[in-house]
Amino acid sequence: MKLIVAIVRPERANEVLEALFMAEVRGLTVSRVQGHGGETERVETYRGTTVKMELQDKVRFEIGVSDHFVEPTVRAILDSARTGDVGDGKIFVLPVERVYRIRTGETDQMAVTPGWPEEESR
Ligand SMILES: Nc1ncnc2c1ncn2[C@@H]1O[C@H](COP(=O)(O)OP(=O)(O)OP(=O)(O)O)[C@@H](O)[C@H]1O
Ligand SMILES: [Mg+2]
Secondary structure (H helix, E strand, C coil), X not given: CEXXXXXXXXXXXXXXXXXXXXXXXCCCEEEEEEECCCCCEEEEECCEEEEECCCEEEEEEEEEECHHHHHHHHHHHHHHHCCCCCCCEEEXXXXXXXXXXXXXXXXXXXXXCCCCCHHHHC
């Protein structure tokens, strides 16, 4: 299992959500974050040149997936989040040691993918 963390432009977030849905990704967490991607703005001060770190608004996706889902998930994000300009964001793929579904106590593969519980309609 892996945790895919993607930082994308807020204006691409809806496209990313749509692409993830099309890739059959269901369980995810989205947050508004601020970040810095390495671009620096030089600011002159009376003591010399300093560098200003400007924070930019970004959207962070966290998606826990089985290993065979990593490639299609990453592909969906790459294709939907890219504009080609600097600041398009990043994707990190992290190893996941254990997943628990709290409702059932299921773990790992059984817990990572949202199921379609048959009892739900009862
Ligand atoms: N190494 C990093 N660690 C954590 N977050 C990062 C890292 N690099 C970028 N980010 C996050 O991704 C956002 C967008 O980064 P950005 O796309 O500018 O990366 P970049 O490496 O500068 O690529 P580009 O050259 O396309 O701008 C940042 O605002 C920050 O939130
Ligand atoms: Mg950058």
